[in-house]
Amino acid sequence: MPSAPPRRRPTVLAALAAAGALVLATGACASSTDGAATAPEAIVTSFYPIQFATQQITAGAVPVSVLTKPGAEPHDLELSPQDIAGMTKARLVVYADGFQPAVDEAVGLVDPAKVLDVADAAKLVPATEGDHGGEPAGSGGSGGSAGHDGHDHAGDDPHFWLDPSRYAAVAEAIGARLAKDDPTHAKTYARNTAVFVEKLSQLDDELRVGLSQCRIKQLVTSHAAFGYLADRYGFRQQGITGVSPDNEPSAAALRTVADLVKSSGVTTIYQETLVEPQFADTVAGSTGAKVATLDPIEGITSASVGRDYFEVMRSNLVALRAGQGCS
Ligand SMILES: [Zn+2]
Structure with missing residues (x-):
């Protein structure tokens, strides 16, 4: 796998330098749904399902960025300094504790009043035996995450969004928090949340019938x-x-x-x-x-x-x- 031709690098760097101020201002918010000017006021979400729910509820009224870029595997996410700067400037950071160690750690740098952890709303439960890979029962398996400093949800199964009812509970927590932080638009958030939750309920019905x-x-x-x-x-x-x-x-x-x-x-x-x-x-x-x-x-x-x-x-x-x- 040869590296990129050397002549390309200066071009890219020059382009970055030319766009310097803009890159610094928007780098952490590359997936905003909206213009760069509002980037510091963005809602920063940790990974796709939280981003998607938040976007459904805000419906474009607020830029929503995501820390886990499309195509990146979220469990072992690494954050850039720009990502962390974006988190500290965000109007709200929405994440699920115990899923992405890098995010759990960076959240410690954010004003707690501007953080929403959805792990409790998702009612996470510990990963069960079958979740730990193919280790024989009782082997004390190595499947669990290495864990950083003993977060509350470190041993829990984070994948709440694959159960639409848990995902709906998370959406309701996000909607309630947005309404509390931004009372002017509370009715819009409540309506959008209800629509999203109803879609999840329909999906749940389809899954229940289809898999019965x-x-x-x-x-x-x-x-x-x-x-x-x-x-x-x-x-x-x-x-x-x-x-x-x-x-x-x-x-x-x-x-x-x-x-x-x-x-x-x-x-x-x-x-x-x-x-x-x-x-x-x-x-x-x-x-x-x-x-x-x-x-x-x-x-x-x-x-x-x-x-x-x-x-x-x-x-x-x-x-x-x-x-x-x-x-
Ligand atoms: Zn996973």
Whole structure:
């Protein structure tokens, strides 16, 4: 992989220098829905589902930026100094404690009066055994996150948005906070929140009906993002790599998953869009199962099976109905 031709660098740097003031002013808010002039007053969100909910509720009235750029895997996000500067200048920072260590840490630099942690609204629960990758039960598994300084939600499963009812509770918390901070627009926020929550309720109904008669109850996913979805719609989840995709499974762990695939009649292993499919491919290869995509919606890219949360969730429903033998 050769590096970029040397002649390009000065051009890029010159362009950056020419745009210097603008870059400094807007660098942390590259995905604002709105003009650069309002960037310091932006709402900064930590990753896609929180960004999407906030955008649905503000409906363009306030710029909403996101720290996890599209296509980046959010669990191991790193923040630039500009990102952190943007957080300290934001009118509000919305994040979920216990998901992204870099964000948890940077939030400590932000005025607590300008922070909303949605982890409590999501009613997060600890990741269960099947969320820790293929370690045998009782092995004390290494699947959990390394954890920074013992945050309240460090051992919890962060993937609340894959259960529409938990996502709705988070949206309501965001809507209530926006209304409190900006009473002039409280009615608009309340109305937009209600519309969004209603859409989530419709999605929940579709998932419940579509997944009510499935032959295969065991889900085998790339990383263990689907615990809340599994709980809500009657599946058991086994993640190949644990709650974070950064934990590499051991050969023994992969064998444990392969044994589970065979013993529970699993025909489809799910890979995702932001993580290399090597482990899903390995398990599929050793068991004869197929590989399909089940998107944990940790970011939307051109590879996503839909343009937003709702479209991707409906694609996930189609994938689950085929992969789990639902009628
Ligand atoms: Zn995840």
